[in-house]
Amino acid sequence: MSKIALITGATSGIGEACAHIFAQHGYNLVLLARREDRLAKIANHLEDKYAITIKQVFADVREKENLAAALDAIPAEWKKVDVLINNAGLSQGLDPIDKGNTDDWDTMIDTNVKGLLYITKIVSNWMIPNKQGHIINIGSIAGQEVYPNGNVYCASKHAVDALSKGMRIDLLPHGIKVTAINPGMVETEFSIVRFKGDADKAKKVYDGLEPLIADDIADAIWYVVSRPKHVNINDMLIMPTAQATATIVSRNG
Template identity: 50%
Template sequence: MGRLAGQTVFITGASAGIGASCARHFAEEHCNLVLTARRLERLEELRAELLAQYPEIQVHVVALDVTKRADVFAVVDALPEAFKNVDVLVNNAGLSLGLDHLLDVSEESVNIMFDTNVKGLLNVTQAIVPAMKQRGKGHIINIGSVAGKQAYAGGSIYCATKHAVEAMSQALTQELVNTPLRVTLVAPGLVQTEFSVVRFHGNQDKADSVYKGLDPLTGDDIAEVVVFAASRPPHVQINDILVYPTQQASVFHIHRN
């Protein structure tokens, strides 16, 4: 058994992609899981898969839209007793919509991205972390992006939200420095998940073109990094991780075969 065995991990956006991969990798470490996302059916399928493979763990699933602040607090308040003490929070829920230039991006897209990526992360953090602080134990892992470090044309609003996630992570690290709590930002480069399908409103061909000619990261690659950060000894805080596929060197430098 490793350091994480028996700990409770709360994951947002757990129905697919990086979130689902994190659930599988934490389950492998014998963690108990709270899995949240808007698609409850997907979560229930994942729960059945994990319990069949790891019958010794406990898994609680609940439909949750992180943009709805009252719902976030209600879900956290209503956690079953066995799941109330969250040891690791993985703020994974996030999205991008389109590649419109700043002058053309719609108000609706702006609101959805900020409400999900920034305010949603804030909602969940404020609902869970005070109890961590009171117990003197906890780890907050925020899934950022290379877009939070480098802006690019067509990504102004998404990049702004991920810059905000980076700023919030840095500030939270400083605000919790006098506690045993740890904060980690994981910023992936190109990861092939449903991310691009959502960005291009379900256009699979357009989404696939993003990863054409290279071997992109997978959700499992990022989940392994997340679990590694979470499993360090209590005195070790891996604060900021930038993860690229080997054929990427920045937002602007990508080698395609």
């Protein structure tokens, strides 16, 4: 029977790139996302291209009760998940703490921290009886250092780092691997979301340098997952060549 990967935030960026690479390697997929039309389009394309099977889950990781109900409704055979990719996450706003928008704070914490927890509790309980599984948490360079006006987003990604370490300890007796993938600058919809749809402002983030792309991160995730059973990559920090730290970059444009 084919292995199964569950990917959150599967309709764009790193999540969509992961769906492609895991489908390419013969995994059946549980794709979870908020954008139903886009989810269906991606799922249909991958099924046709790679001859795999996909279970679509239309849900928001922030909505605990609806999320639990949507996942509970999945047939038992789809709950034998081998890999969970906790990709759903975002940043909103780039303001100093005294000028921050509290609605933005709630959205980041509810998505990046609480949503990750809700999914992980459910899926880890599916993995435990099988005495195996692999959880991939998408963190950030923002979870390794703090930069100006990053306050709450950085805090949420520091939480992902701490939770990854805690999960690794708690799930060790059950044979479940936990890996944190921490990208630097990746050109996806991330900056567009941060700047609330301002594409021009988002584009300027990457002016004069070559950032990572979603496929770079998906490729790294596949590398981690494809290691032998006795090998776990605990953490991976991935930066574009033009970036040394969260704030120090080389721009040649």
